[in-house]
Amino acid sequence: MARVTFDNVVKKYGDTTVVKGLDLELPDGAFTVLVGPSGCGKTTTLRMIAGLEPVTSGSIRIGDKDVTKLEPKDRDIAMVFQNYALYPHLTVRENLAFPLRAIRVNRAEALKRADAVAETMGLTTLLERKPKDLSGGQQQRVAIGRAIIREPSVFLFDEPLSNLDAKLRVEMRTELLQLQRRLGITSLFVTHDQEEAMTLSDFIVVMRDGEIAQQGKPKDVYDKPNSTFVAAFVGSPKMNLMDGSFTAGKFAADSGLTLAVTSVSAGKKILGVRPDDVILEVGGKSASRGRIGVIELLGPRAIVQVEAAGHSLTAVVEASRMEGIVEGAEVGISIRSGSQHLFDVETGLRI
Amino acid sequence: MNRFKLIDASRIVLLVFAVAAVALPLVWVALASFKTPADLNQPGIVWFTPTMSNWTEVLSSDIFVSVGRSVLVATVTVAIAVVVGSMGAYSIARFSTGGSLSRFGILAAQVLPPAVLVFPFLSVAYMLRLNGTLVPIIFSHLSFVVPVVTWFLIGFFAAVPKEIEEQARVDGFGRFDTFRLVVLPQVLPGIGAAAIFGFTLSWNDMFYGLILSPSNSTILPVAIAGFNTFRGVELGPMAVAILIAIIPVVIASFFVQKRLVQGISGGAVKG
Structure with a gap:
């Protein structure tokens, strides 16, 4: 449980600046959605929190801890990737228990907790399966289950719903929201889908060309878009x-x-x-x-x-x-x- | 329609020739192992009375000591090559270590004739007083097995999705644990194939073994060559020894043939 603070964070790839001096605070325990067209720097921002992309300048804090230079493993975060990134050689149970191995929870205890998470995620009957034998929706559940098992201080979601079919996407959206409400863990969700952003977020951040175009409560952003870009981007059909x-x-x-x-x-x-x-x-x-x-x-x-x-x-x-x-x-x-x-x-x- | 039949027919003819080219010498060696020296001197002979004398002679000789040495050399070589090669291949596949040149440059040493390397090996072995042991042979074999195993594995490592590594790092693992617990299991089939491939390379080498090992520690290929004596070539016993050397390789190749193609094309094509 922690807020995440960006202090003038810049990310450059060679000569291209992808994120231009980002100042942002993700409220503690809230579900923040980062939304913007592709190439706006939203995924890079997420990956910088995870520690998968080095920060060019500026600093990132999780809670009171400066994590700018820390390895991902030392940041106490969990992430769900767009393609779920399940470990192909492990069963569902082992996949769920895997993060516990990193913090040296003994095997019996880890498997017990995996079973408990499987139950909340409705995966109990699939525990012995390998990821390749699961449907997209089931893989998604495993990925989310694996993220919650360690109860990290921050959840990161990188467009996790975009590989699901429309009906499942709406179902998972609701489920994800209920889960986050129950656990109360600070979450950042990246998407290019403004509808997803509006429905999921407590707090919405619209990005454009590496900068924040507008941030605030979804209703405020919808009611008072501060530029034609946000006005056209948020809301469907568009303004x-x-x-x-x-x-x-x-x-x-x-x-x-x-x-x-x-x-x-x-x-x-x-x-x-x-x-x-x-x-x-x-x-x-x-x-x-x-x-x-x-x-x-x-x-x-x-x-x-x-x-x-x-x-x-x-x-x-x-x-x-x-x-x-x-x-x-x-x-x-x-x-x-x-x-x-x-x-x-x-x-x-x-x- | 007829054209396709013609192509099919020519394919079959080609295959028959290919199989014959590979199989006939093997069959000849297998038959030779059951022939008496007199029968062996008449190459055209079709019917002969098989004899077990070559087999009993070779099997009661110390050929199996040489087999043991070859197994030891190949096993140690492969064990080292797999450890070093998998880390090297991962590094090249994931971080483009050494630039684009290393991917193929790694095989450049294969172009050198072994004769260039063998005398340095020999003199170093003398200086370290390791001559007469199997150690210099193992090192000489590493000089060609490590690059081949590394090159072979690059494609397998490149095929491991980056996300599962990132996932493991986010899940709380350091770089090495990620490599060991998440990446390696994905490439195990490739490593198995590379190991068998490397084993046969070491197993088949005669040149280094001949120069670097004196007569009291001959490895199998050198022992086979030993049947070429001052009294002439003892073809019968030699055929038996050749079969002993070939059979494990044939069996191994049978198991890895599919991965072999994957490794070779994967290493070459995957960008």
């Missing part, structure tokens, strides 16, 4: 972003679309609107008109593309309000009052 200029109560997009908005100071800005805040009305009074394009029905709601004055807007429509929303239909477009996000045209930062 509508339009360049244009504001005049009293009206927004005129460069493409020609005009929308009624809550009054803001005049000038050129980027308007961001979440798809759930786009309201479509069949035959409504709104002056902004558009034509329905593709409709993706999800069940309780549908993702609707609206073509309006050369602009393609994404809207989310509740199933109960789908009447008249068919491909080719003409609709009035308005945005929920107070739901607009404004960004600077030059910097892309939130205004």
Whole structure:
């Protein structure tokens, strides 16, 4: 149980700087998710905590201990890799017990604890199998079981769910969250999937090009993205972003679309609107008109593309309000009052 | 259709020739071991009365002392070569030790004729007063068995996923324990094959054995050559001794043939 602190951590590979002066604190006992597009330095950051990548400059502390120069074995961490990295020559039981061997727990005791972990992970019937005889989901459970057996101070997860099929991924997500809640061990989870990040995290860190784009509670990041990058990255389907200029109560997009908005100071800005805040009305009074394009029905709601004055807007429509929303239909477009996000045209930062 | 049949037929013909080229001399040696000297002087003879005299002569001689020495030399050589070679191969596979040259450069010494090395070995052995023992032979064999075993194992080590090593390090093990407990078990089949391969290399060497071991500590290939006496070649007993030398190698090759291809191609192709 410990917080993890990054103090101006830099990582370079030759001339390329992958992580640019990271200052970050993972709250004690919380589930932190590090999310970002591929190549943003998130996995490198995780591996630096693990001690698998040397730090170019800066320092990393786990609790009060400076671990910057320590070997992985001296950091009291556990990690789950994307491909699970089970030891192929050992059975499930031996795989689970393996980390205990490093701390010289006697064999009988280690196997007993392995059996106990196997029970919590639902692996009891598979104890004698070798990893190659397990399904992806079972391998995943073994990898997680092996990580929890030693009760380390920090858990590290490197995209552990991305090799599972969609249904299993959602199941494991829930299970992982329950497990973390029960054990209360500080966890860092790396993913490129923003949905996974939103659902799992107590604390979310969005990374871009080796820097933190935004960090905070998932709801805060979702409600108040501090840049167009975060706005577009977090949330699915992604936020509508339009360049244009504001005049009293009206927004005129460069493409020609005009929308009624809550009054803001005049000038050129980027308007961001979440798809759930786009309201479509069949035959409504709104002056902004558009034509329905593709409709993706999800069940309780549908993702609707609206073509309006050369602009393609994404809207989310509740199933109960789908009447008249068919491909080719003409609709009035308005945005929920107070739901607009404004960004600077030059910097892309939130205004 | 006919073309394929033709290719199949030519394949079979080729295989028959290949098998004949390898097997006929062996068959001839096997038959020779049951022939009297008189029969041996008529190479064209097909029917002969088999005799056990060659076998009884050789089996009652001290040939098995030479076999024992050869086994000892090969075993010690292989034991050292496997320990040194597996660590070297791991280092080259994982850390590109010595740059890209070491992967193949390691075999460069094989190009040298043994004659270049044998006299240094001999004079060092004299200086250390190890002449007349098996020690210089073991060292001379190490000079070619270690590089071959190392080269052979590189591909096997390169095939071990890096993640399981990282996993072991995160699970609390140091570098050497990771190597010993996690990496080595993955390459055991390769090490077994390399050991047998190295064993046959040492077992078959005659040149170093001939020069470095005086008559009182002959190894098997030298003992076989010993049937070439001043009275002429004693073909019958020699055939028996050859069979004694060949049979273990044939059996060993049978067990490692699959790994042999994997080791040789793995070492060459894996980047």
